Amino acid sequence: MRADDVSLQSLIGSESHTDPVLVFDGRPVSRAEFSRMVGQTTAWLAAQGIGKGDVVAVWLVNRVEWIALLFAAARLGAIVAAVNTRYRSAEVAHLLKLSGAKLLVVEAAFRSIDFASILAGIGKDEVPALQKLAVVGADAIPAQWSCVRFDAFDKPYPPAPTQDDIDLPVLLYTTSGTTKGPKLVAHSQRTLASHARAVAGALQLSQQRHSLLAMLPFCGTFGMTSLLGFIASGATVHVLDAFEATPALKILSERKITHSFGSDEMFRRILALTDVPRPFPQLEVCGFAAFQPGWRELAAEAESRGLPLFGLYGSSEVQALFSIARPGDAFADRIEGGGWPMSPDAKVRVRDTETGALAAPGVSGEIEISAPSRFLGYFNNPDATRDAITADGFFRTGDIGRIRGGAFVYETRAGDAMRLGGFLVAPGEIEDELKSCDGVADAQVVAVDLKGQARCVAFVIPAKTSPQQDMLTARLRERIAGYKVPARIYVVHSFPVTDSANGVKIQRAKLRAMAMERIAAE
Structure with missing residues (x-):
């Protein structure tokens, strides 16, 4: 390949380096060793009949085999479809069918996940392209398909011819999904590797000084992008096979980690395990996605204990770590989603959802992005692709935000934003006011149609005693505009949630359905 190619292989750098690039469960893997693993895996894939354009589904926890398979597929012109280990039969079947995967590389077992049982719930006729399973950690698992052992690192296979087209699809992420099932987001070596280099450059990563705790799953863009960015920098990456707070705390403390990325809930759990006032003095950046209510309070506590949280933005379509706050930003700005694009070639604009015109700075609308990432x-879905891209090449994110200086602020998903009284309102604005009220431990707000008018409905989790709706309403009327005051406030003991590759998220669609059911019952 040409020296200027933006390939995945180019991220590895010199194969003569003996410094560890990855550390799995205390075992270091040098660049030279990893490069050998990639070569062995390339030969193994070819021996399984995988070539240009073929799809390999990877259903593994974070392990070196996962990354070797991705880099090896790139050499062959093959495609990796990332399968979330939290998926069950219907979700796995949907991904396998949609991707047309010929080969599924699967864990033999991991903790309480019974992969064989999940596969037993999938009919062979549902996934007609699937020909074979390759098992990591065992010779075979009970299955309807023939099984081979993933033995690329143990057994020599004949070398395979490689290709150098860096613009072919190489990795498929799943979107968060709709009622019709998630779409598959295709990235090439160019989009992955160029963004990895942009991340390394924007964060000013140093091979000698910096290190990453990788605690997010590789199957999602949040985990994969942070991993590739640090591989591009040459810095060492300490990997958790799956997130647990106790081993994360141990690595952060003992390995003098400087960077980590995760959900707000991950950092909350880590902090809860230690009483040390400032347990991680070496930490420089902890990029976090705010999936749970109370993230502002968490950020303030983390800041006081020396764990610096940075808001960021990303999606499967433009990749995670698309943007991040800067150390010089005011604390209130630094913890908000959005930030400054990593790539100097990225462009962000906001479009008014009512008029269709570009919005002025400070005015909320749909975020649109053009970037190398x-x-x-x-x-295999050209219609959806066409709908998602503007005529001049910007991706319609479906997210609501606003421009602030040279940066931007992410406010909410477009489906979650509420147009109340003619104004676009982020649910978090009202939720924060509710959480400041006595007796409210947590709050979620959704919009519903009430007698032909858009109104918001709140669900609150009580603290010690249940708050009274009239008292909450009276306080809100003193604090926010009348059109933002919820028409109903319901007390619940928990919110409906769903697991994703990057963390637990509130199911606002279910909250809206709950609101309509309760109003109808009245």
Whole structure:
């Protein structure tokens, strides 16, 4: 390949380096060793009949085999479809069918996940392209398909011819999904590797000084992007096979980690395990995604204990770590989603959802992005791709935000934003006011149609005693505009949630359905 190619292989750098690039469960893997693993895996894939354009589904926890398979597929012109280890039969079947995967590389077992039982719930006729399973950690698992052992690192296979087209699809992420099932987001070596280099450059990563705790799953863009960015920098990456707070705390403390990325809940759990006032003095950046209510309070506590949280932005389509706050930003700005694009070639604009015109700075609308990190399209779905891209090449994110100086602020998903009284309102604004009220431990707000008018409905989790709706309403009327005051406030003991590759998220669609059911019952 040419020296200027933005390939995945180019991220490895010199194969003569003996410094560890990855550390799995205390075992270091040098660049030279990893490069050998990639070569062995390339030969193994070819021996399984995988070639240009073929799809390999990878259903593994964070392990070196996962990354070797991705880099090896790139050499062959093959495609990796990332399978979330939290998926169950219907979700796995949907991904396998949509991707047309010929080979599924799967864990033999991991903790309480029974992979064989999940596969037993999938009919062979549902996934007609699937021909074979390759098992990591065992010779075979009970299955309807023939099984081979993933033995690329143990057994020599004949070398395979490689290709050098860096613009072919190489990795498929799943979107968070709709009622019709998630789409597959296709990225090439160019989009992945160029963004990895942009991340390393924007964060000013040093091979000698910096290190990463990788505690997010590789199957999602949040985990993969942070991993590739640090590989590009040459810095060492300490990997958790799956997130647990106790081993994360141990690595952060003992390995003098400087960077980590995760959900707000991950950092909350880590902090809860230690009483040390400032347990991680070496930490420089902890990029976090705010999936749970109370993230502002968490950020303030973390800041006081020396764990610096930075808001960021990303999606499967433009990749995670698309942007991040800067150390010089005011604390209130630094913890908000959005920030400054990593790539100097990225462009962000905001479009008014009512008029269709570009919005002025400070005015909320739909975020649109043009960047080298942008996806190729939705795999085998040209109609969805066409709908998602503007005529001049910007991705319609479906997210609401506003421009602030040279940066931007992410406010909410477009489906979650509420147009109340003619104004676009982020639920978090009202939720924060509710959480400041006595008796409210947590709050979620959604919009519903009430007698032909858009109104918001709140669900609150009580603290010690249940708050009274009239008292909450009276306080809100003193604090926010009348059109933002919820028409109903319901007390619940928990919110409906769903697991994703990057963390637990509130199911606002279910909250809206709950609101309509309760109003109808009245």
